Amino acid sequence: MKSSIILVDDDRDFLDILKSRLNRLGFKNICAENDPLKASALFEAGGVFDIALIDMTMPGMNGMELLDVIKNTSPWTECLMVTAVNEARVAVECLRKGAYDYLVKPISEEDLALSVHRTLERKRLLDILDIEKSNIQPEGIHKAFKPIVTGSQNMLKILKEAELHAGSDVPILITGESGTGKELLARAIHDVSPRAALPFTPVNMASLTASLFEAEFFGHTKGAFTGAESGRAGYLEHTDGGTLFLDEIGDMPIELQGKLMRVLQNGEYLKLGSSAQHRADIRFIAATNEDLDKLMSRKMFRKDLYYRIRGGRLHLPPLRERPEDIPLLINVFIRRYCAKGKPLQINDDALSALMKYDYPGNIRELGTIIQTAVNLAQGKAVSLRFLPEHIRRKKTGSQNSPFSNPPCHPLKKGDKARKTSDEAVLPLTEIEKNYILDSYNRSGKNKSRTARMLGIGLNTLRRKLKSYGEE
Ligand SMILES: Nc1ncnc2c1ncn2[C@@H]1O[C@H](COP(=O)(O)OP(=O)(O)OP(=O)(O)O)[C@@H](O)[C@H]1O
């Protein structure tokens, strides 16, 4: 059998017994490690195993701590905890943290075989559900993901993967350009998770300062500092049992990253003004539109924090890489913004122009474009003349002038994208740069207005302008 298994136990005799039993069961690819710190280092270095059998009580690092490391570094490794009779309570806690099962010592060969085979079977099923080759149907996705409109296979696979992660407490890192739906996805994951009935708290990590961090995360007691007239729960207390969404984590000041790291490590904290230890049970989902690898190589993002947050990694592709979603989204946005009872129509020319556009602000930008067009159309069909000038200027491949009255295209549910000729002549980064600078100049160099026009965040705009040497 090709499956790889790592055994971690400080008791060498037990390791030998376990290894020879597994060999007898046909498993040959086995790594036995009696030092949990070495096992942990193996995972941190990118080691990949199908199953980890982990003893609960070990010197240097206990089983639960090792489980944490594994779930953070290799979420696809299924963990089986090995416990003594009196440790069952802790074992259950491990299940909550993402372990698949636990075995109580002494372990019979039969129990071992059953458990390992069951675990591999689950892994196989998960792989089938999620495997690159499989064709995922929108109906196969949990209904909590419904607000995320998509017909793209790539996106459906991401949603399926998100659904699989949602059941455990593994931290999730969502990456993707501005406006691609990171927050929408984070909320959906929370809504699918067993924590759905408890709070989902979004925190903008870019806007935190050192003086705010403790008060915001830990809260304070009455009189903790001048002006603290009443006590206040921080994010951790408020979110206890729920999900904390660490938004824009790539923009978090480096000096605060160590503080966050400590929170993520043990969930323990002291409220300002009190010496009593508190504990919060929280699932963390982080999001960023920054390239964290680049930030780490520039020493602007801590590696240890990255390993903590990246458990399950989900990358949302930009809208221009899933053009089949454009008509679906237009349909949804027209329905959303049209007055009730008005016909929902869009001209072919307008649709064609919208299909050819690159959307640096992604879905948020498309939403704004449609909202504006619907307002201007005043109940008529959305046609080219109601679209912003920079989109109108794009060649539509049609003979009609922007002010003629081309045939209307009534929107149907499940509308598919039409094929457009590929006429990209510049790299997308260049097109994006030109477009942003053009909008910036047109707005009289007003950053807030430009950000609003483009449907992107002010921080994102500032960063981009800086990289173009505009600030
Ligand atoms: N697939 C989608 N279907 C429908 N609406 C979407 C989809 N993706 C995003 N949206 C909408 O687009 C807007 C932007 O989404 P969201 O705030 O989740 O993006 P984001 O990636 O967090 O952006 P930023 O990086 O700028 O914070 C929201 O109004 C959201 O509801």
Ligand SMILES: [Mg+2]
């Ligand atoms: Mg966001």
